[in-house]
Amino acid sequence: MEKGGKGHPAGKGKTPFKVVASKRGPSSGREREPVNASPVEIDSDSDSEGFIEEIDFSKSNGKLSLKGTSGKDGKGFSSGKAGGKGGVYSSSKKPPKRDTDVKLQLETPSGARVVMDCEAADILQQIQEQMVILSEDPTIKFPLSFDKAYQYTKEGKQYSDTKSVKDVLESLKNCGVNDGEICMIANSGPETMEEVYALIPSLKENRYENEEPIKEALSNLSKVKLPK
């Protein structure tokens, strides 16, 4: 048994590894250990024992949550904590608040990006234009939702120019507004700051930072807004 061998500091008593080695190599005069014995057994110290880190990928919101078994309890999916009403349906980790206070929670799956209604309108319009040719082929099937989505984006058209909308709102990213919030601002077309904070309460947290830029963005947006 080797204690505090090469490179190992003569510790307080506990060594990181206890190397139990059978005699290797030629020995002078002494009997050799049987060859089939495992050459090295590493006995891990009790310090490292027991602490197992599990990595839990919470798929729905792409966040990484670490669960340690030594005492700390990681939060998994809590579907149980209901105030009675929305419990079973809850898709968030926190217990649901008062129903009318439910804030907008956008959870984007990985590999996906949020698309503004006006952007979607452009995409669907392009596809619709090709539909005439495509529909001549009976084997080509379109999802049922396509027509509904196309009608909706056409009826709800708010802006004359999608690119301007994108340019105006992209600049808001510099003051902490995330993609989901930008999308909500574009889609709901608010006219006052109060409307913005009422519809997208998560923006209130950074009000000091984002109030002025959002105000400017709204005024720029109004230049491309279509008359009602």
Place this chain on the structure above:
Amino acid sequence: MVDGHNFKSSKMVFLEAEMNSNVLISPDQLTPQGLLLQKAIITRLLEDIANKKASKEHGYFIAITSLKSIGDGRVRTLTGDVLFPVSFSCLTQKPTKGEVLTGTVERILKHGLFVKSGPIEDIFISEKMTGDYKYVPGESPMFLSEKHSKLEKGVSVRFKVVGFRWMEADRQFQLLATLAGDFLGPI
């Protein structure tokens, strides 16, 4: 406070998602001309997506926006079909908690009402979440408010999504909604 005139109800949020799917092509569609093969793969992909309708992760499939790649086919020895891995982008719509949507009343029951909205056919508003409206039984039941405003089959309502869940068996979303709140209720 939000001004009633300006309040716009948005539909579900649009997402553009990168997806991968395996398209199965039967041997009779495999021809020496490469061009027809690609068409067969795309057509099959469109059909698969149309049939699948929606997924838990991405929501309702609206349209395929671009084709990223078609991988090498692998032959399924038993059937002779060839499996092609396809990578593409798809426009989808997913329900969002806290969102305000518009729909039509489908059914009135004592414990609540069922509403339909766009591709979602299963939206339930419990009678506890109807605000001032109370159930009125009868041959054509309805929910009535003190101000004599009616909620009955065919009426358009604006509601807020309180929660939703994916029903694997029916391959669709079931929404839980409320009418209790500013600017919610019949339109």
